[in-house]
Amino acid sequence: MQVQEILNMLFEPYIFIPLVFPGLIAAFIVLLIIIWLERKIAAKVQLRYGPLYIIKPLGGVIQTVADLIRYLFQEPIIPKDVDKLAFLLTPVFLFGLAYLPVVVIPIGPSYYAFRSDLSLLIALALTTLAPIFTVLMGWASNNKFSLIGSVREGYLVISYEIPIFLSALSMAILYGTLDLVEIAEAQRGIWGIFLNPVAAVNMLVLMYMSTSKFPFEIPEAESEIVAGPYTEYGGILYGLVMGASYVKLYVLSLVYSILFLGGWNPLPQSMIGNPFISGSVLFIKSFILVAFGAFLRAVYPRFRIDQAVGLGWRISLPLSLISIFISLLLVMGGVRFVY
Amino acid sequence: MEAEERELELLIGPQHPASGHMRLIAKIDGDVVTELRPDIGYVHRSVEKIAETKKFLQIIPLVERPSLPDTTANNLAYVMALEKLLGIEPPPRAKYLRTLLAEITRIHSHLYGLGIHGVMIGSSTAYMWCFGDREPFLQLAQELTGARLTYSYIIPGGVRRDMPKGFADKVEKVLRYMEGRMKDYFDIYFNNPVTRARLEGVGVLKREDAIRLGAVGPNLRASNVPYDVRKAEPYAAYPDVEFDVITEKAGDSFARVMVRVREIGESIKIIRQVLKRIPDGPILHENYEKLIPPKLKEQYKSTGIVKFPSLFANLKAPEGEAIARVEGGRGEVVFHIISDGKTSPYRLRMVTPSFRNVVLFEHLTKGARVADIPAIYGSLDYFPPEADR
Secondary structure (H helix, E strand, O other), rough: HHHHHHHHHHHOOOHHHOOOOOOOHHHHHHHHHHHHHHHHHHHOOOOOOOOOOOOOHHOOOOOHHHHHHEEEEEEEEOOOOOOOOHHHHHHHHHHHHHHHHHOOOOOOOOOOOOOOOHHHHHHHHHHOOOHHHHHHHHHOOOOEEEHHHHHHHHHHHHHHHHHHHHHHHHHHHHHHHOOOOHHHHHHOOOOHHHHHHHHHHHHHHHHHHOOOOOOOOOOOOHHOOOOOOOOOHHHHHHHHHHHHHHHHHHHHHHHHHHHHHOOOOOOOOHHHHHHHHHHHHHHHHHHHHHHHHHHHHHHOOOOOHHHHHHHHHHHHHHHHHHHHHHHHHHHHHHOOOOO | OOOHHHEEEEEEEOOOOOOOOOOEEEEEOEEEEEEEEEEOOOOOOOHHHHHOOOOOOOOHHHHHOHHHHHHHHHHHHHHHHHHHHHHHOOOOOHHHHHHHHHHHHHHHHHHHHHHHHHOOOHHHHHHHHEEEEEEEHHHHHHHHOOOOOOOOOOOEEEEOEEOOOOHHHHHHHHHHHHHHHHHHHHHHHOOOOOHHHHOOOOOOOOHHHHHHHOOOOOHHHHHOOOOOOHHHHHOOHHHHHHOOOOOOOOOOOOHHHHHHHHHHHHHHHHHHHHHHHHOOOEEEEEHHHHOOOOHHHHHHHHHHEEEHHHHHHHHHOOOEEEEEEEEEEOOOOEEEEOOOOEEEOOOOEEEEEHHHHOOOHHHHHHOEEEOOOHHHHHHHOHHHHHHHH
């Protein structure tokens, strides 16, 4: 009886979404798979094997688990001159905040932890919190490379944050709502990416920029500043900060899938009520986006910080204004959505 | 005082993922490098002094150790200087074999440089591809010489081994493969907009500065100075083969990369000519061939592998001095031997291209961005152990 109650409670959306899917546990699994996949894709392009030996028939798929165990048992070294409290707490906050926006993400038209008229804004606003801790991390580390890395992160933030908001809001104008559930439901017919492709492309690039994927892997550029803000970290603390950017990309991909890729659409009316099926559709879409971000590593070198900032202000900002303009034209042209 | 406070001194290396065995002392103002001084000498191993205690033949492996990716140039330049002292001229077939190995080495040395440069600007694919495609060339060299990197193939009066049977076909296969691969390199790396953005206009070395600072090799030719020792003072089989001296006009990091890429094409051309024109005959000077005992001589005739005549160990060079220069993968290698008639040189001077190019660090990085430091470093194909010797 007790077990049944606990299980029932677990499947309540307000616990299931943040804790299991698409929240903590799903994010953790994505993290484990995507790091392996990133190495495997890069290896494929680079004519090598990549991870291989741990479960050889499956191509070393649990290599990341082995890495995680190693991280867990590695001695966490805290350098003498760091600001200890900030040094220890920032990775935890970084990781926690990276997946916090999940609370407002619905996985079905009637399955959500927390529905708000402003859920898109809340999700985006929560993603902007993490960079503050990256900057703090660079400051607390008391290392010149960390400092440069965190300043670079700061520069990147100001160059992607405004266009990413404008691109997302252009879609909100188009759909006439800031509620993620309604946004997804609005795309029963035609997906957002076809209505406003400018905003879609723009936000995709900025999403990879905000999570330091190539070619924007600037804050932790290895050949320039060792590991940027993470230079002094080791062991599980490093595991957390490294995982945080993947989790952030995963969360942003969920938001992106709802905004542009129709969320759980297209699904027949009979299946759409089942949160497992609609959630899986959403999950697959966002996983593909994360995997594509991982694939970029094999294609691009990295930009210089001034080039990335220039890209943000000179190209992305005008593009996001254009996408707002497109949305306004569509709305004035009579595109309406009924909920 | 205020200007001093604005600046941040950054010690890049020797414990840094992309510094190599050296320290770069950078002063940066924001993201702009105001001064960058290379602090070299971390891997100095006193090759010149050790050489004074070694016998002439023992110096061959010694001098090729400092520049591992490009060992043939050092080997050849040293032996050429020694031959000048000894007053012997290797037989034509040996000269062709030396050219063959020198060009194979040039290709894999360039691939090494391009790969390291690739990962320095963040393209791990360029790195893996270049290092992967070095492999066929290393295997060719292994088949020819018996070693992957430290060949010690060139000995006074000739070379150690003759070409194995069917070698020419294998070489042709590898050359075709490399020519095919070059297209992929351009598609994913050289013509990648990000690569272009990172390298074009970065670290521009003007023609007059290149000459004034004494840059050598591809770095000099990228600044539109058509100077190549192979043309200026032809040695080995280079007088008999046709090739172009590759130059680029821009003098920036991308031009330096392009010179290397196009030189791989020229080396492929040279190797084809060498294999077509290689004459038959001995691979060791007749004076030395005579010294081989009859039993070993039979083995030499049947396998084409020279076992050193024991007399070689006590090779004495007549009194005097000699200079030889060679165009290696990274640039001009100069060896100066002074002999006082003993079994070891009185003094050996070894000038390596990396040592002559190290001055460019300070010159090229002034006013560049922090992220340009590795982009410029890699484009110079600088190899610290080679500079330190």
